[in-house]
C-alpha cells in the first residue's frame with residue numbers, strides 16, 4: 001500500500017519535471033539555423049508527426065512539399081523541395097531548427113516559422129477590433145515540433 005503511494009509520487013514528480021523542461025519559443029537557441037536541444041525532453045512520436053505534416057489544420061507541410069510516403073494525401077505542393085530523403089540530408093538538430101523557424105536556416109524563406117511567437121505584426125482581433133495580444137501561441141506546440149522532427153528523420157533515400 002505504502003509502496004504504491006510512493007510510486008505514484010515518483011511518477012507525478014517525473015511528469016512535472018518534463019513539462020518544466022519545455023523550451024518557450026522565445027528561448028530557443030539557434031546555432032547556424034540548428035537547434036541541438038529537444039524542445040520538450042520527450043522523444044518525438046513519428047506516427048503523430050506524420051499526421052501533423054499531412055493535416056491541413058496542423059503543419060500542412062504538404063501544401064508546399066511533396067512526400068512520397070504520404071502519396072495517399074492529395075494536392076501536394078511543390079513550392080519547397082521534396083521531403084524524401086530529408087533524414088539523410090539534415091541532422092536531427094538541423095531539422096528541428098528548420099521546422100521551428102526556417103528563416104534561421106534559409107534567409108528570407110517563405111516557409112512559415114512554426115515555433116515562434118515574437119516579432120510578428122499581427123492582424124487585430126477580428127471580434128474586438130483591438131490589436132492582437134501576446135496570448136496567441138506558436139503554429140505548432142513544442143511536442144508537435146518534436147513529433148514532426150522524429151518523422152522527418154525517418155525519411156531516408
Ligand code: HEC
Pocket residue numbers: 053059060061062063064065079080081082083085086089095098099102106108109110111112114148152
Ligand atoms: C509556404 C510553403 C511552405 C510550407 C507550408 C512548409 N515549407 Fe518547408 N520549405 C519551404 C521552402 C520554400 C523551402 C526551401 C528553403 C528555402 O526557403 O529556401 C523549405 C525547406 C524545408 C526543408 C529542407 C528541405 C530539404 O530537404 O532540403 C524541410 C525539411 C522542410 N522545409 C520541412 C517542412 C515541414 C516539416 C513543414 C510543415 C511543418 C514545412 N516544411 C512547411 C516552404 C514551405
